[in-house]
Amino acid sequence: MAFSTTSLMTDMYELTMVDAAIASGTAERKCVFEAFGRRLPGERRYGVVCGTGRLLEAIRDFRFNPEEIEYLASRAIVSDRTAEYLADYRFAGDVYGYAEGECYFPHSPVLTVTGSFAECVVLETVILSILNHDSAVATAASRMTAAAHGRPCLEFGARRTHETAAVHAARAAVIAGFTATSDLEGGRTYDLGVAGTSAHSFTLVHDSEKEAFAAQIATMGTGTTLLVDTYDIAEGVNNAVAAAREAGGELGAVRLDSGDLVAQAFTVRKQLDDLGATSTKITVTSDLDEYSIAALGAAPVDSYGVGTRVVTGSGHPTAEMVYKLVQREGADGKMHEVAKSSKNKASVGGLKVAGRVCDQRGSAAQELVVSAGSWQEGLDYLERAGARPLQVKLVDAGAIDESRIGKAAIAAAAARHEESRAELPYDGWRLSSGEPAVPTKMLDIFEGDD
Amino acid sequence: MAFSTTSLMTDMYELTMVDAAIASGTAERKCVFEAFGRRLPGERRYGVVCGTGRLLEAIRDFRFNPEEIEYLASRAIVSDRTAEYLADYRFAGDVYGYAEGECYFPHSPVLTVTGSFAECVVLETVILSILNHDSAVATAASRMTAAAHGRPCLEFGARRTHETAAVHAARAAVIAGFTATSDLEGGRTYDLGVAGTSAHSFTLVHDSEKEAFAAQIATMGTGTTLLVDTYDIAEGVNNAVAAAREAGGELGAVRLDSGDLVAQAFTVRKQLDDLGATSTKITVTSDLDEYSIAALGAAPVDSYGVGTRVVTGSGHPTAEMVYKLVQREGADGKMHEVAKSSKNKASVGGLKVAGRVCDQRGSAAQELVVSAGSWQEGLDYLERAGARPLQVKLVDAGAIDESRIGKAAIAAAAARHEESRAELPYDGWRLSSGEPAVPTKMLDIFEGDD
Incomplete structure (x- = not known):
């Protein structure tokens, strides 16, 4: 199933709101929308921004072609006037955001979209879908690679998630430090x-x-990984080592996929060593998550194959980010901070400029988020506070930074993540629930009307 | 991002196994593979089979075009001989399965794929991805529509899941009784x-x-739903009713999206009634799941907008189904039941024919799963036991039953689900964790070698 455009990957209300805003004259008001998380799901210590490269592609491909216009007309979803607006739609605003792979915290302004109300609001659903999915996977994956302490993690989860989500889960896992994926479309x-x-x-x-082992080795070579737990594991290990030696080599690895993996790893390691197969490695699979990986830390395991838990965000399949209007032009032509005041979901208004302050040892100590009248005003404040600016320009008046999309962006995002995570204080590495590793300071220096 | 084929939505090992099996001479052995769940995630009372129509399309589109063959060659994933096999690949076997929408239980043979080892094994990943995602969503959605007791449930979750998964989550939710979706691509x-x-x-x-309310009503009419909790709810309700009346009508509905929804529903209902707006309905949103819907059962609420929890399977984002080889031809040319014997993950061998036995009141009482030598042998047994056969033929020697795919299949699947759920005993409607609503009886009447 191939979709020709991202424009209908949109909640209906985005388009009916555009329809009503065109009629009321507010569609062209200058606006600032912001994507952020109110909290880190599972009270984790940090989140990982992921999906940036994909959402830039989604913005680029966000076009209402004749087929889409025809669908909207057939259901009378928008007026003819709005249909004309949509047919010509090209996002011409600016997008700033945390670089892909960067760590984030509650209320970090992960993505900031500026432009007219209409051009920004229609992107809400697809931006959130991508950020929420990819960041959820990357956040779980980062906890796993942290817990693995350098042992390779392999993403094997395609079968436990939607087939297209699997492609992008592979991408997110690799950005968060996974070595490889089993998903060929992701590859x-x-x-x-x-x-x-x-x-x-x-x-x-x-x-x-x-016979099975001999067949696999005949095709894949003795460096292959043999699955030894179909019948009896001890016999499987004997058969595996023997099969490789018959083919004139030493076996690459055995895979364990059931039972108590810690105990088995010790038993199998001893058996391999007793057989003289000291170079044969052990890879483990079977419902691994960051906790079981941590528990396997002292066991003689060489790599982890992770399935379900990485592609489903290890208990938190969505990053729960929201996309909120934080500043807009008023009838007076001036920009006003706006914020919802309803209980439990109050939001903070204003264009936000964010930086990370490190202590003397280079450890992240504060997320400084400044509501400012302009980017420059916010950046000046960050400089005075000694904070590293976190936002980069991703779209400039509709022109997408091509270096952030496609294959080329993956290595940069993975490097950004590794560096950002390394900068976290010790608490960032804790798997337990608790306070964010870095506290966020919100500050309003905007001197506008509100 | 559009993918031209489903053939690379596949774990690499499916193709390397085909490669090794072609070399060892086992690729053409006749095989029976089965998809089933070892358990119901969350110890739920039943699961809902969903994704059948999509997986049939995925099988139809499973083609290795020159671009895919080139990718495999560039990474030396398979030999030239296997690349030739894949280039000509067309699934020519049979597929039987539970009708889409049917309830299932642990070890129900939800899907049975028969053909050569090679042609069946390469479909494993994409079949599981689709079944696991769609069934997880449909199972959660069914619990919600059951808890809503006839009040409409609307699927609003696109922004909290992968953008393409959202399209198929909408489909799954509607099969499980949701009235509509906000996802336009799904629509x-x-x-x-x-x-x-x-x-x-x-x-x-x-x-x-x-001004906002007047603008929305000007475009959408007074029958629209106004969101009344941006500022003060009581004032919002007054403004909403007044705006509709200024436009000469009575307001369709108000939406509540924050705070204590039960208390608010009573307060707002009273306010609306006091204003004489007795026909104005109340729709609620804000992180609803089956439990909060049940808790709202006594509150004056008219419909539920459900987001995150339905598209992410309400805590269980995957149905955890597996795809296992259960019978295959041996070197002796005969069919043998096979099963893995490793701890914790032991599987049951044999081609399985399944039926549901109802008690005298028409309530489902037993899932009868018979390992048989042939379909006919199993069906004969079911008939003698008074069981309704659950499997339908979906693919016949490679020819897909077109009535099961596309738009046309949705209504039939929704009807099947409604009927199947209605047949469950009282325990099926319980939201609490526990035993499956219907016990499964496994029986082996196969008189072959094993």
Whole structure:
């Protein structure tokens, strides 16, 4: 199922609001929208911004072609006048955002979209879908690679999530430090490393485990990874090592996919060593998450294959970010901060400029978020406060920074993440629930009307 | 981002296993693969089969075009011989499955794929991705529509899940009884009802709430739903009713999106009634799930807008189904049941024919799953046991039952679900964790070798 445009990946109300705003004369008011998270799901210590490269592509591809206009007309969703507006729609505003891979905290202004009300509001749904999915996966993945302390993590979760989400989950996992993915479309689309072993069905389709192992080695070489737990594990390990030696080599690795992995890893390591197969590695799979990876830290395991839990955000499948109007032009032609005042969901108004303050040891100590009258005013404040600015310009008057999209952006985002995570204080590495690793200071220096 | 084929939405190991099986001579062995869940996530009382129509399309579109073959060659993932096999790949086997919308239980044989080892194994990942995602959403959605007891549920979750998953989440929600979706691509692709209200940003872009309400009514008519909690709710309700009356009508509905919804619904209902707006309805949103919907059952609420929790499976974003080889041809040319014997993940071998036995009151009492030598043998057994057969033929020697795919299949699946859920015993409607509503009886009547 291929979709030709991102423009209908949109809640209906975005378009009916444009319709009503065109009629009321507010559609062209200058606006500032902001995407942020009110909290970090699961009271985690940090979140990871991910999906930036994808949402820039989504903005680029956000076009109402004749087929889309026809659909809207057939359901009488918008007026003819609004249909004409949409047919000509090209986002011509600016987008600033945290660089992809950057860590973020509650109320960090992860993405800031400026332009007319109409051109900004129609992007709400698709921007949030991408940020919420990809950041949820990257945040979970980052906790796993942190817990793995340098041992490779491999993303094997495609079968446990939507087939297209799987492609982008692979991308997010690699940005957060995973080494490779089993998802071939992810590998192809983003030039990611691909990896795999074999399934129990492969062993079972052969008349014996020995035949299956010999067949796999004949094709994949002795460096392959053999799955040894279809029948008896100890016998499987013997068969595996023997099969490689018959083919004239030492086996690359064995995979364990069931039972108590900590205990088994020790048993199998000893067995391999006793067989003299000291170079044969052990990879483990089977519902791993950041906690089980941490628990396997002392076990003789060489790599982790992670499925369900990474692609579904390890209990938190959405980053829960929202997209809010924070500043807009009024009837007086001036810009006004705006904010919803309803209970539990109060939002903070204003264009926000954000920076990270580090202490003397280079450890992140504060997220400084300044509501300012302009970018320059905010940046000047950050400079005086000694804060590293966190936002980069992603779209300039409709022109997308191409260096942030496609295959090329992945390595930069992964590097950004590694550096940003390394900068976190010790609390950032804790897997337990609790306070964000870095406190956020919100400051309003805007001297406008409100 | 449009993908031209589903063939790379596949774990790499599916293709390397085909490669090794072609070399070892097992690729053409006749096989039976089965998709099932070992358990119902969250110890729910039933699951809902969903995604059948989509996976049939995925099988139809599963083609290795020159671009895919080139990618595989560039990464040396398979041999030239296997690349040739894949270039000619067309699934030519049979697929049986539970009708889309049917309830299922642990070990229900939800999907059965028969053909050669190679042609069946390569479909594993994409089949599971679709079944696991769509069934997770439909299962959550069904619990919500059950808890809503006839009040309309609207799917508003696009922004909290992957943008393409959102399209298919809308489809799954409607199959499980939701009335409409806010996702326009879902609406267009599957001809679903679409719905929406407006966002806080629409109120905030106007100079006052009154102006915003007047603008919305001018375009959408007085039958629209006004969001009344941007500022003060009581004032919002007054403004909303007044705005409709100024336009010469009575307001369709108000939406509440924050705070204690039960208390607010009573307060707002009284206010509306006191204003004489007795026909004005109340729709509620704000992180609803099946439990909060149940809790709102006694409150004067007319419809539920559900976001995050429905599209993310309400705490269980994957149905956790697996795809296992259960029977295959041996070197002796005969069919053998096969099963993995490793701890915790032992599987049950054999081609399985399933039926549902109802008690005298027509209430489902048993899921009867028979491992048989053939479909006919199993069906004969079901008939003698008075069980309604649950599997339908979806693909016949590669020919897909077109009535099961596309827009046309949605209404039938929704009807199947409604009927299947209505047949469950009382326990099926319980939201609490516990035993499946219907116990499964597994029986092996296969008289083959194993």
